[in-house]
Amino acid sequence: MSGETALTLKGVTKHFGGITVVDRVSFDVPVGARMALIGPNGAGKTTLFNLVSGVLPIDSGFITLAGAPIENMPPRLRVRAGIARSFQNIRLMPHLSVIENIMLGQHVQVAGLASLLSPIAWQRRSQWRELALSKLEDAGIDVDPDADVSTLSYGLRKRIEVVRALMSEPRLLMLDEPAAGLNPRETMDLTAFLRSIAQDGPTLLVVEHDMSFVHELCDQTIVLNFGRIIYQGPTRGVGDDEEVRAAYLGRRRATREGASPAA
């Protein structure tokens, strides 16, 4: 770890009507970290993702990406600045094929009218298609690249969404419940894949309920409850924290909570 921060939040607050869903949240995500964001339903985890990616504007506070302020930046420019994300409920484009969905993720790499107007659908050997195919292969996804995404299993679509997010070569990759709905085998594959890409790739910020997945993947954890941070520190210490156990993990040890047969 270089000591630099990939993402910094300072006093970030968001209200929905009279309800404060994110309440003066401040934290740093160091470059190269694999950080988890956990907490009960409604704690504000997805809202926080929406604030960082720009889907929702913040009410107050500051967000910086690698030191540069982004809280007033339009979402499409935040992608160019290096933020990519996936979604809790899969949001692949239903009328685009697998490979087209991946190639859509390349959009920020595409420069100029000429590449925008070259007929990629007719080019079986374009550099864009080859790159997208190789990324699918790296992720261990073996599907017909021209298949309709709606014909694929939930687990496959979930992993394709991660690959799509990676195509912009982000410095910060935010994954919203990447392991939800995956079978133990797929979860293990995903863990291995994410560990491998995080080696010298993007900093990871992951919302997840599967605690064994969190323990496998993430070295640091932030726990949110009612929009406020109640724990911030190493993942291995999260199960010993009284407040976290009361609010989220319950009486049992964190490692056993949500443990899957793969663990």
Next chain:
Amino acid sequence: MSGYVSGIFVILCINLIFAYGIFVPAATGQINLGGAGFQAIGAYSAAWLSSVAMQPVWITIPAAMLIAGMVGFLISFPVLRTRGVYMVLATFAFGEAVAGFLLWTQFFGGAIGMVVPAHIELPVIAICAAAVTLFSFYLMATRFGMIARAINDDETVAVLMGVNVRAAQVAAFAIGGALAGLSGALYAHNFSFVEAQYFNSFLSIYVLLFVLIGGVQTAWGPLVGTLFFTLLPEFMRIGGSWRYVVFGAAIVLMMALRPQGLVTRALIDSLSLRRSLARRSATGG
């Protein structure tokens, strides 16, 4: 070719170009119910340039396209501030405003209309229709076309992929305006006469139906929709007045049975030889 058949072909070609003018913005999720307005701008631009400015068709037609495209570009800014049914209403209002303006402006002949001296025949119109069809297929095969479909599917996610949704929609609206303008210019030069009453709201509704019932997922949609709806009423002439009833019933049935349009990507895939061969070799080992 008899006058009747070539007449139908002319209408078919003009309708096809017009339909692609509605299709291009529709592919990015924008419903334009003011198509007749853009066609009227193209027709009147060509008519004025031909009859008053005495310009040849190789000037009047490109100029008509350019003018209608510029209007499409400018009008897209207020229109894109609206969504869904409000966008439909805004574009409808635009079409009506254009027709009203032309009807009440003496400069463009008012209710009397304008005579268009330079005449063009079917071959030129057919070449234009073929060129526009090819252009539309090409456009949908580019990354721009892919982005258009992505915006139509999920605008929020398209933005989070870094897509400048507004720019793509403005471009699509301008291209659509130019194509609708081209169809108007060809109409003016073939019928040798333009009048504002022709470019009414029924025309806007029909061309939108061609596109929506044909399907907006691929460039095949407007082609099939236009062929179907231009030729069907002709074949049904033998039925007398009942043809309107049958025609209306056919539209309702299609909307009920195939709301996504007659031609979908899945349909194209299942008909595509390349894909079915690839699948066979994959499953056959």
